[in-house]
Amino acid sequence: MPVAFLVMACIAIAQFCMQYGPSSGTIGTYIHATSILIQRHAWVVLGSATLFWLLTFCGVFHERQSNASRKEKGWLMDILDRLTNRQVLEQKIAKEPEAVFIDTEQLAVSLKSxxxxxxxxCDDIAAQVRRRLALKQRGKPVGVFMLAGPPGTGKTYLAKRLAIELSRKLLHFDMTQFSSGGHGATQLFGSSKGYVGSDSYGKLTGSLRDTPDAVVLLDEFEKAHSEVHKNFLTAWNDGFITEASDGKQISTTGSIFMLTTNAATDSLQSLSITYANNSDELRRAATNALREAGFAPExxxxxxxxxxxxxxxxxxxxxxxxxxxxxxxxxxxxxIAEKGIAPEVLLDMxxxxxxxxxxxxSRDLVRAVEESIADTLIEAKQKGHVRVSLVSFNGAVIARAEE
Ligand SMILES: Nc1ncnc2c1ncn2[C@@H]1O[C@H](COP(=O)(O)OP(=O)(O)OP(=O)(O)O)[C@@H](O)[C@H]1O
Ligand SMILES: [Mg+2]
Known part of the structure; x- marks a missing residue:
């Protein structure tokens, strides 16, 4: 636009000069020639200026349009800012557990070894843990598993091995210590304000606050008071436990709970034989047996x-x-040397x-192993042996240096 005005002004001045300017002398000649030049090319300049202005106008228009659409896009993106607290939402999403993918086969093989x-x-627990760890949203613990069966068959040991294989911390609770209702619960979940011990967290709440993705071993669960059992229901149903001293909720959604029990050993033993090839039926019958042994249905x-x-x-x-x-x-x-344990040693044991x-x-077995080989191993060490093999000699076990 300013260019068009400028050109029009020039044409007007040129015409004025042609009519009223000096028509003789050097200056007059110059002015006359310039005016003719301007008048001749003025329309070209004016046309170019108009074209230029049109293009500029379209550019501005386009820019206005893209500004508008940008604004609109911005409005869409910021709907969360407009209607909620986006930062808090983002923080909450960041806290959601990440889906973890583990190799079932490898976990099962490591456990079975x-x-x-x-x-x-071992196969069952590896498959269960894999499926549950792969869930991004749970709202509940990764798993709550009950390991039931006769003493010394590896229940506690499996929980320990699982923690090792998954590189998680093991929180081991001997539940025989929580056989009294109120006291047991305060030890695990803390004491309400004003009571003794309310200045520190409970054993379970404190540990889970520090290591929320632990393997929580509740060993010999049936020995704890039924009130203590019920305190675990929110942990398993709703994905949190409440610390009594300050009312804070501690998440259990990253934890794996492993309960062991000797309850109903005899019936479970015969059930495991009857349903050796039907694991679903075995689980159903085992649940009934445990209910009859005193476990609350909930x-x-x-x-x-x-x-x-x-x-x-x-x-x-x-x-x-x-x-x-x-x-x-x-x-x-x-x-230990290759093939370092003589078959007779194992057979005797x-x-x-x-x-x-x-x-x-197998606890008796472990004790017997320790009694029969501890002394000979100490002697071997004192003699400076590095690798040993075990042989049977006069009813005793002897450690010999590798040949
Ligand atoms: N199936 C098994 N495989 C390998 N070692 C085992 C097995 N069962 C028991 N053991 C050995 O015996 C020890 C005791 O076993 P564990 O404590 O796991 O038994 P449990 O089933 O928990 O018995 P309880 O019901 O009496 O607590 C283990 O530390 C381990 O060394
Ligand atoms: Mg045990």
Whole structure:
């Protein structure tokens, strides 16, 4: 626009000069010539100026349009700012547990290599943990598993191994310590304000606050008071526990709860034989057996999986013995030679275990292993042996240096 005005002004001045300007002399000649030049080219200049102005106008128009659409887009993006507190929403989303994908096969193999004779349990728990860890939104713990079965079959051991395999902290609670209702609950969940101990968190609430993704082992769960059992219901149903001293909610959505029990051992043992090939039916029957043994139905209802452990027999006893021997040799800072345990050593230990009778557990076996090899391993260490093998000699076990 200003260019058009300028050109028009020039044409007007040129015409004025032509009419009223000096018509003779050098200056007059110059003015006359310039006026003719302006008049001749004025329309070209005016046309270009108009074109330029049109293009500029369209550009401005386009810019106005894109500004408007940008504004509109901005309005759409900021709807969360307009209608809610976007920052808080974003923070909450960031706190949601991330889906974790684990290799079931590998987890099952690792568990089975350590927890002997419980292959079905190890396969089941690996599959369950994988499915539940892969869920991004749960609102509940990763899992609540009940490990039931005879003493010394590896229930506590499996929970420990699972924590190791998943690289999670193990929070081990011996539930026999919480056999009184009120006191047991305050020990675990804290004391209300004004009561003794209300200045510190409960054992469970404090530990879960610090390590929310722990494996929580509630060992011998049936020995805790039924009131204590019920305190766990919100942990499993709603995904939090409440610390009594300050009323804070502590999330349990990242935790794995492992409960062990010896309750209903006899019926579970016969059920595990009857339903050896039907795990669904075994779980249903096991739930009934545990209900009859005194577990509250609402507690059993909230348990995701009941895993029944089988008594160890045959070569599985030899496997557990061999694992224990290997572990003990390593704990004395020694190595074990290839094929380093003479079969007679294992056979003697198996026979002794059988002699202990049906009530004997692998805990007796572990004790027997320690008694028979601890001294000879200490001697081997004192002699400077690095790797040893174990042989039977006059009814005793002797550690020899690797040949
Ligand atoms: N199935 C198994 N595989 C390997 N080792 C085992 C197995 N069962 C038991 N053991 C060995 O025996 C020890 C005791 O087993 P564990 O404490 O797991 O038994 P449990 O089933 O929890 O018994 P309880 O019901 O009496 O508590 C374990 O630390 C482990 O060394
Ligand atoms: Mg145990």
């Amino acid at each position: 350590k927890v002997i004779g419980q292959d079905a349990v 507690v059993l209802n909230r348990i995701d999986r009941i895993l029944v452990f089988k008594p160890l027999s045959g070569l599985d006893i030899a496997r557990v013995t061999a694992l224990e021997i290997e572990g003990m040799i390593q704990s004395y800072g020694l190595g 198996m026979r002794n275990q059988e002699k202990r009778g049906a009530g004997a557990s």
